[in-house]
Amino acid sequence: MAKIVVEGLKYRYPLAKKLALNDISFEVDEGEFIGIIGANGAGKSTLCQALTGIVPLFFKGAYGGRVVIDGIEVTKSSLSEISLKIGMVLQNPFTQITGSKLTVYEEIAFGLENMGLEREEMKRRIDEALMLLDLYKHKDKNPFDLSGGQMQRLAIASIIAMQPKIIVLDEPTSQLDPQGSSEVFKAVSDLKKKGITIIMVEHKVEKLSEYADRIMLLHDGRLIDFDTPSKIFSRDDLKDYGVVEPVFTRYCKSIGLKNEMGLYPVTLDEAVDLVVKKREHSS
Amino acid sequence: MRMMSLYKDRNTIVHKIDPLNKILYILASILITMLISDFKVLILTLVVSLLLLLLGKVIKNVFPIISFSLIVLVTIVIIQGLFNPNNKTPLVNIGQFIFYKEGIIYSFLLILRVLNILCAFSLLILTTKPSDLIENLVRRGLSPKLGYVLASVLQIIPQMLSTMDTILDAQRSRGLETEGKLIKRVKAFIPLIGPAVMNSLISTRERAMALEMRGFNSNIKKTFLNEHDETSFDKLIRYLLIALIIFTIVWRLVWLK
Known part of the structure; x- marks a missing residue:
């Protein structure tokens, strides 16, 4: 059974005239890494919020269709119940710090305390999350004293410790420097290896192509395409949707270099392989 | 990291006292100083507070708090010394102003009350981590x-x-x-x-x-990461303070009759 089932999802924000999400349907299987791309205003963040139930439980507005997470329909349950199944990491690392805890260790415990876990179980989960996100050496620091990348990893660790089966990341690297972005991508790829389903909105298409199993292309609240990175970035009409393909794909497109399936490469390794093969073939 | 707190991190027995006991101590100090207008009792309470602050190694940090309220204390002396309705015995003349003995004595009583309250509150805020207090x-x-x-x-x-x-x-x-x-x-x-x-x-x-997303509104009964083992010493202090509060109230009621 698919972990996430979205059927005919429509949503309009209060006072807005246009639909933010317009008839979106898709399914995601367990353990998949899904990337979401699209121009500003395409509905990426709204879709993330709809998956986690924040839309419409937190923001009111006109809502239609259904979102089913691990067998539970989000509109028929509470946010705290859904948060056990699906966690969400937002763009701004600073606003995800609760502000009520004095150490990184206690900050991760916040969600676990709300879940009513036993102390020993809490400690086990916190240690595990700290190790996974490489934060153990910072465990006694004040969360506000961390760098942006560390703070974002703390936000992810706080969600991971709650052990949701799905994690949604809404542009988690948008406010981070290259080092911070790499830290977050490495952490997320480790999570995928542990079988956690990942949904990630990201503008850094080179990175996304490297990690994602499938990519969702959104435009004006509509789902334009949902396929493998190669198929998505091999489209000729990406510019119409305000999306730019990875630099390797762009290069291969400019010289008309396709693989045997007629698709352009999306990662550096794929592009290099293809160029080497072409040289060998021509020599 | 900037934080709105006056807490001073030290490893002393006062820091380890249950925050609730410190709140009870404030209550006891206020009640004793308000209900009993005896200089000896007020000075004794103040000495106890100062000793506890000394034990908590935060005595130096109390002086800025007291100096902050110095203007209020000086105002009390001036107003009571000049205008207390019971003023009869002139004590000292400063220019045209006459300070009376009764007013000055009463102002000292008020000052002792203010100092007692300040020291009792200082004991709580200087030796208790805010997060521990709230969690408690x-x-x-x-x-x-x-x-x-x-x-x-x-x-x-x-x-x-x-x-x-x-x-x-x-x-x-x-x-x-x-x-x-x-x-x-x-x-x-x-x-x-x-x-x-x-x-x-x-x-x-x-x-x-x-x-x-962190289950803040969850209906599940919240648990706590930090252990909270109430020692028999904490319990003893609590019972003593409660007994002291009750005794003060009863003594005052009986004494008033």
Whole structure:
């Protein structure tokens, strides 16, 4: 059974005239890494919020269709119940710090305390999350004293410790420097290896192509395409949707270099392989 | 990390006392000093508070708090010395002003009361980590939501102030003049309000969303990471303080008859 089932999802924000999400349907299987791309205003963040139930439980507005997470329909349950199944990491690392805890260790415990876990179980989960996100050496620091990348990893660790089966990341690297972005991508790829389903909105298409199993292309609240990175970035009409393909794909497109399936490469390794093969073939 | 707290981290027995006992101590100090108008009792209470502060290695930190209220204390002496309705015996003349013995004695009584209250409160705020105090109260039935508000405000307000500084710098870099006459400063404040308020609202909304994702509104009974083993010493102190409070009230009622 698919972990996430979205059927005919429509949503309009209060006072807005246009639909933010317009008839979106898709399914995601367990353990998949899904990337979401699209121009500003395409509905990426709204879709993330709809998956986690924040839309419409937190923001009111006109809502239609259904979102089913691990067998539970989000509109028929509470946010705290859904948060056990699906966690969400937002763009701004600073606003995800609760502000009520004095150490990184206690900050991760916040969600676990709300879940009513036993102390020993809490400690086990916190240690595990700290190790996974490489934060153990910072465990006694004040969360506000961390760098942006560390703070974002703390936000992810706080969600991971709650052990949701799905994690949604809404542009988690948008406010981070290259080092911070790499830290977050490495952490997320480790999570995928542990079988956690990942949904990630990201503008850094080179990175996304490297990690994602499938990519969702959104435009004006509509789902334009949902396929493998190669198929998505091999489209000729990406510019119409305000999306730019990875630099390797762009290069291969400019010289008309396709693989045997007629698709352009999306990662550096794929592009290099293809160029080497072409040289060998021509020599 | 800036934080709105006067807490001083030391490893002393006073720091380890249950925060609830410190609250009871404040209550006892206030009741004793308010209900008993005897100099000996007031001085004894003050000495106990000072000894506890000394034991907690925070005695130096009390003086700035006392000096902060010095102007109030001096005002009490002047007003009571000059205008207390019971004033009869002139004590000292300063120019045209006559200070009376009765007023001065009464002002000393008031000063001792203020000092007692200040020292008792200092014992709580200087030797108790705010998060421990709030967690203790939440364990004893305070709403977790109210507990969160109290705990987060200590860290989030300094963060908001630093955001204000960033906005101020941004506006200055665009030519906003913030120095000079009062009118100029007031005018400079207006372009700061919009971005500061919007920023705070957006941050608050995002933080609320992040809290929801951490099960903040969950109906499950909350547990706590930190252990809270109430020692028999803590219990003994609590019973003694409760007994002292009851004794003070009863003694006052009997004494009034």
